[in-house]
Amino acid sequence: MQENIINKLKEIKKEFEENELKLQNPDILSNIENYKKITKKQAKITEKYNLYMEFLKFEELKNDSLEMIKNEEDEEIIKMAKEELAISKKKLSKLEIKILEVLIELDPNDDKDCMVEIKGAAGGDEANIFAGDLFRMYSKYASKNEWEIEIIDFEETERGGYSFIIFQVNGVNAYKHFKFESGVHRVQRVPQTETQGRVHTSTATVLVTPIFEETNKEISIPQNELRIDTYRASGSGGQHINKTDSAVRILHLPTGIVVASQQGRSQHDNKAKAMQMLESKIQDAINRKKQEEENNTKKTLVGSGDRSEKIRTYNYNQNRITDHRVSLTLKKLDRIMQGNLEEIIEVLLASEKENAI
Secondary structure (H helix, E strand, C coil): CCHHHHHHHHHHHHHHHHHHHHCCCHHHHHCHHHHHHHHHHHHHHHHHHHHHHHHHHHHHHHHHHHHHHHHCCCHHHHHHHHHHHHHHHHHHHHHHHHHHHHHCCCCCCCCCCEEEEEEECCCCHHHHHHHHHHHHHHHHHHHHCCCEEEEEEEEECCCCCEEEEEEEEECCCHHHHHHHHCEEEEEEECCCCCCCCCCEEEEEEEEEEECCCCCCHHHCCCHHHEEEEEECCCCCCCHHHHCCCCEEEEEECCCCEEEEECCCCCHHHHHHHHHHHHHHHHHHHHHHHHHHHCCCCCCCCCCCCCCCCEEEEEECCCCEEEECCCCEEECCHHHHCCCCCHHHHHHHHHHHHHCCC
16 A cells, blocks of 8 residues: 555544544533534544554454464465465455545535636637637536536627636536636637638636535625626527616625626526625635645645646647646547547546545
């Protein structure tokens, strides 16, 4: 078993034994809150502790068997030792798999719906057109997985595409599969507006955040921290959409986070959707900060998801797509753009799992 896994198990053993001592302390027992806190921690690591103790037992049996085979002269004892060695090795192999499974803690937000924001970045009109291409790719991917796409806000451009588009993906494990899309997406191709056949490089940024259905106490937002503006919505949504100032934009003054919604049928609907977006963004920021403070950020090749991080290149001339985080290159860009993202996502999920400990 890898050294980093053994070290993790040693830490768990130490924590478990320390908690056991604490739970025998009368002062702890008399404090209900502390008692609940420790028992909750203990419950979380009990399975890991038990598996490690069983692993140590069979590791000791294996070493004893090896020692016996090496030093004994009696053939019967050596035979028995070899049988015990085979049993212990088989058991240790199974225990290693179980230990890896319980040590890999899944992202608690994986099962949530998510909000996706795509913005045209470097490259002018071509960047906005590419933003539209990404939106269509994600829409097809969502449709294949029977997830619902709900457009929240967008701004179309004269030459096609979007300067930005914000949409919600609703469905089981939507965030689990979309979370790797956060970052800078780079496209290399000959734009439709290019008359001399030159390849241009443009970029679009993608930001994915989980949607938290219930407001957390930590993100109770005072009204005096909000600036709420209404304006006339544009785009699809029915004849009513241009008759009233139904679109809503909210600025959270302390953080500078801005959210907007214009696709609802009323100002009330748009305000509710914008507040949900704002709360999810603030909750996501709180979670990221906690991870950094506790130094529990996963050391994974899939990257931090920061907008400034180039994560993927789409080369149309060579029909090639490369995900730089896992050094994956596929010569099937045409298929990927039709929503066939599974092969890339599966590699990213596997990488997350391998590096989660």
